[in-house]
Amino acid sequence: MKTDCQLCPYISTAAAKLAGCDLNLLSDNHIVVSFKKGDSIIKQGTYSTNVIFLRKGLVKIHITGPYSEQIVKLAKPPTYLGLPTTMGDKINQYSITALEDTEVCFIDMSTFRQLLKSNDDFAFEIIHSLCRYEIESFRRCAHRVQKQTRGNLAEMLLDMSKNIFNSDRFQLPLSQSEIGNLIDTSRESVSRMLSELEKDGIISMQGKQIEIIKKKSLELISQNG
Amino acid sequence: MKTDCQLCPYISTAAAKLAGCDLNLLSDNHIVVSFKKGDSIIKQGTYSTNVIFLRKGLVKIHITGPYSEQIVKLAKPPTYLGLPTTMGDKINQYSITALEDTEVCFIDMSTFRQLLKSNDDFAFEIIHSLCRYEIESFRRCAHRVQKQTRGNLAEMLLDMSKNIFNSDRFQLPLSQSEIGNLIDTSRESVSRMLSELEKDGIISMQGKQIEIIKKKSLELISQNG
DNA sequence: GCCATTTTGTGATTTAAATCACAATGCATA
DNA sequence: TATGCATTGTGATTTAAATCACAAAATGGC
Numbered sequence: 072m073k074t075d076c077q078l079c080p081y082i083s084t085a086a087a088k089l090a091g092c093d094l095n096l097l098s099d100n101h102i103v104v105s106f107k108k109g110d111s112i113i114k115q116g117t118y119s120t121n122v123i124f125l126r127k128g129l130v131k132i133h134i135t136g137p138y139s140e141q142i143v144k145l146a147k148p149p150t151y152l153g154l155p156t157t158m159g160d161k162i163n164q165y166s167i168t169a170l171e172d173t174e175v176c177f178i179d180m181s182t183f184r185q186l187l188k189s190n191d192d193f194a195f196e197i198i199h200s201l202c203r204y205e206i207e208s209f210r211r212c213a214h215r216v217q218k219q220t221r222g223n224l225a226e227m228l229l230d231m232s233k234n235i236f237n238s239d240r241f242q243l244p245l246s247q248s249e250i251g252n253l254i255d256t257s258r259e260s261v262s263r264m265l266s267e268l269e270k271d272g273i274i275s276m277q278g279k280q281i282e283i284i285k286k287k288s289l290e291l292i293s294q295n296g
Numbered sequence: 297m298k299t300d301c302q303l304c305p306y307i308s309t310a311a312a313k314l315a316g317c318d319l320n321l322l323s324d325n326h327i328v329v330s331f332k333k334g335d336s337i338i339k340q341g342t343y344s345t346n347v348i349f350l351r352k353g354l355v356k357i358h359i360t361g362p363y364s365e366q367i368v369k370l371a372k373p374p375t376y377l378g379l380p381t382t383m384g385d386k387i388n389q390y391s392i393t394a395l396e397d398t399e400v401c402f403i404d405m406s407t408f409r410q411l412l413k414s415n416d417d418f419a420f421e422i423i424h425s426l427c428r429y430e431i432e433s434f435r436r437c438a439h440r441v442q443k444q445t446r447g448n449l450a451e452m453l454l455d456m457s458k459n460i461f462n463s464d465r466f467q468l469p470l471s472q473s474e475i476g477n478l479i480d481t482s483r484e485s486v487s488r489m490l491s492e493l494e495k496d497g498i499i500s501m502q503g504k505q506i507e508i509i510k511k512k513s514l515e516l517i518s519q520n521g
Numbered sequence: 522g523c524c525a526t527t528t529t530g531t532g533a534t535t536t537a538a539a540t541c542a543c544a545a546t547g548c549a550t551a
Numbered sequence: 552t553a554t555g556c557a558t559t560g561t562g563a564t565t566t567a568a569a570t571c572a573c574a575a576a577a578t579g580g581c
Contacts, residue, residue: 136438137447137519143434155427158420164431187423188416195383195412198419201426202380206389208433209368213361215441216480219537222362246558255441257539262560278547294362444567471528482569487530503577 074103074176081126081174083149085196093190100182106169113153115166121177123152128173129235129244131253134165142253144211145170145244147235154201170244215255218293223254224264225293228274232283239286243279268292299328299401306351306399308374310421318415325407331394338378340391346402348377353398354460354469356478359390367478369436370395370469372460379426395469440480443518448479449489450518453499457508464511468504493517 076082076089076098089097106112106128113119115135125148132152133142143165146152152175156163187194215223227250232239243250247265248258268274273285273292283289301307301314301323314322331337331353338344340360350373357377358367368390371377377400381388412419440448452475457464468475472490473483493499498514500507508514 132434134434134438136442138442141438141442143437154423155431158424158427165434184420187420191413191416191419194416194419194423195409198379198412198423198426199383201423201430202383204430205426205433206380208430208437209357209359209390212368212433212437212440213359213366215437217361217363217366248558258559259540259561260538262558266560473528483529484531484570485568487528491530 074098074101076101079126081124081149083124083151083196085151085193085200086124088192088196089186089190093186093193096182096185097178101176101178103174103176106173106175108169108171108173110169110173112167112169112173112175113156113163113165115163117163118161119153119156119163120161120180122154122180122183123167124176124178125150125152126174126176128175129170130167130173131170131245131249132165132167140166140252142245142249144208145231145235145253151197151200154197220254220256220260221264221267222293222295223256224250224261224268225289227254228281228283229286229289229293231281239283241281243281299323299326301326304351306349306374308349308376308421310376310418310425311349313417313421314411314415318411318418321407321410322403326401326403328399328401331398331400333394333396335394335398337392337394337398337400338381338388338390340388342388343386344378344381344388345386345405347379347405347408348392349401349403350375350377351399351401353400354395355392355398356395356470356474357390357392365391365477367470367474369433370456370460370478376422376425379422445479445481445485446489446492447518447520448481449475449486449493450514452479453506453508454511454514454518456506464508466506468506 076086076094086094086097101124103126112130113123115133125146127148130146130152131142132144132146133140135141146167152167153163155165187197214226218226231241231244235241235244245253247261251258251261254261265274265276268289269276271288273283273288275282275284301311301319311319311322326349328351337348337355340358350371352373355371355377356367357369357371358365360366371392377392378388380390412422439451443451456466456469460466460469470478472486476483476486479486490499490501493514494501496513498508498510498517500509
């Protein structure tokens with residue numbers, strides 16, 4: 072499925088810098104693909120010559136560690152994915168899996184490179200976003216390590232609320248065991264801490280449905296615990 | 297101190313893509329500065345309008361976490377530093393401190409941006425390297441978390457040997473407490489584990505001077521421990 | 522060379538969280 | 552609707568590593 076990027080409501084900040092023939096080039100050289108919850112979008116170790124633009128949905132980025140698969144982060148639209156692959160050795164360096172029904176554009180690598188070449192604002196935006204990811208990843212690492220589980224769980228809930236769902240009520244997009252994997256703890260600890268937060272009236276849960284009741288308390292836990 | 301980039305032996309892969317007037321632009325708009333061991337090169341929270349090119353020496357990148365300063369990684373030449381700052385809000389998002397006597401080029405932001413504009417190979421190289429950092433940081437996080445201290449220490453030693461000093465003998469550029477900070481453990485644990493490795497004849501130490509004796513064993517510990 | 526400060530070594534104790542074990546519950550699909 | 556697999560809840564136990572405490576070395580400035 073090909074679409075006219077000119078009309079795309081999901082267009083990225085970077086692509087918004089493109090105009091005229093650049094945008095036509097993009098329109099002519101990408102394919103929109105839908106994925107269902109749980110589908111693998113890219114798989115570490117496989118070959119790829121596409122940049123992926125996440126236009127709709129939610130995905131997890133995960134990487135094989137020395138012992139087990141580790142969720143590195145979640146990504147939501149609009150964002151480019153798989154840049155490192157495309158820039159580097161063409162082998163995917165991590166896996167991406169859909170957490171919800173998701174739509175992405177597969178953009179041919181040579182097209183992408185062409186755009187970088189011909190449009191410096193586009194390149195600048197890409198660099199800008201890569202830099203933001205870097206900072207974010209530094210920050211996350213430092214926090215993950217210096218806090219204990221309770222604080223990390225609180226931080227994750229706040230992050231989902233603020234940055235992903237823009238709401239104090241949302242459906243957890245991960246199982247407890249995946250949450251453990253993301254915040255570097257065990258599935259059992261996640262279960263215990265969630266119950267605890269509920270018992271303390273800080274959140275309420277029905278199944279995977281979360282509501283943050285006392286945001287201030289949660290922020291305090293995130294900062295201090 | 298201004299220098300002619302054309303003649304610079306430390307020139308980066310990216311800058312090597314520049315030619316003629318681009319290189320002159322760079323030559324005319326940067327300053328080489330020397331730092332002594334321990335000197336702060338950039339400080340988180342301060343204002344900056346320069347990209348920094350690390351041409352000689354060794355630095356640590358550190359970031360203030362919720363409780364304490366955390367060393368994120370070491371960086372060695374040739375590499376650009378402080379890109380995120382320059383691209384983003386002009387406030388340094390992390391600190392950089394010299395671990396050895398170090399030389400850097402301060403490149404004016406507008407010059408750097410001009411180079412990105414006028415030379416797509418340059419931009420491409422910058423993007424390429426940012427992507428490599430991202431992968432590397434994902435990988436490091438996953439390993440750090442899934443291994444225990446012994447394995448992380450072994451990995452750090454191998455990393456220094458292979459990627460920084462290119463030798464099985466080298467001087468530790470960090471104190472044990474800094475090492476602990478880098479590999480997410482306590483100063484005491486670092487001390488204990490180093491002694492252990494020495495007792496087992498895997499490394500030898502005199503002060504900060506390290507020699508890796510049984511590299512195979514160390515690799516095994518790095519992988520399994 | 523001397524003194525103050527930082528760094529390192531090592532034992533004893535505490536602790537957060539992993540692991541183990543098993544029951545209960547939910548969810549998907551045949 | 553029944554059957555099977557994945558997810559969740561919770562107690563008991565173990566464990567890696569932090570913390571505490573203190574001594575010994577090393578380092579750097581004067």
